[in-house]
Amino acid sequence: MMISRAVTLTRERIVAYAGHFDPQPQHLDEAAAVSTGFGELVASGWQTVSLSLRLAEEVCPALAGGRYRIDSVKWQRPVRPGDTLLVEVEVLQAAPFRFQIATRHAEGETVQTMIGTTQT
């Protein structure tokens, strides 16, 4: 399990994101949000997605560079201004991969090289 740093979604960030990418009343303004299904100002789900992927890429080397697809997204709870979020990345199903372990002098010279394969 890889755990990211925590980030606080301020009202400013929520409204700015919505203004650019998801301009709906529940993401833009407290007064307008009252008459929506949420009844209050909440973050766009897409803002939570993009923040979560950024945090996940920071802690999971295999995701860095964006070589993955997302198969499903589920929103369980609204995110409100001031909420502090972090992500936990978990490998659900690993496949074997080959790796190399090079042992070097701190000055850089290679003293040993091993090739291996993970088992799942």
Add this chain to the structure above:
Amino acid sequence: MMISRAVTLTRERIVAYAGHFDPQPQHLDEAAAVSTGFGELVASGWQTVSLSLRLAEEVCPALAGGRYRIDSVKWQRPVRPGDTLLVEVEVLQAAPFRFQIATRHAEGETVQTMIGTTQT
């Protein structure tokens, strides 16, 4: 690329390892080592292997727990007392794996769950 911490192999560690696991003259005593092919005291290659695997497991989550096999080992240079070593772990061939990204409040409540697949 994952890079481990550096560890110095002292004379004491080299001789102690050899005494237990690889008691040959080139690993045990400077004077006895002179008449070996090495001509000097050097660490057992198996000591370099076991140190390297320990350091690799520390920095590569996929290796933690020892679920891998080593397919080949190559010793390029002798390791001498006082040498400071580190390992570099590199994925040579990755396979797709499935992962889950759970976004949580810092207090623990889950606000979003995504399932994804890496692409190689």
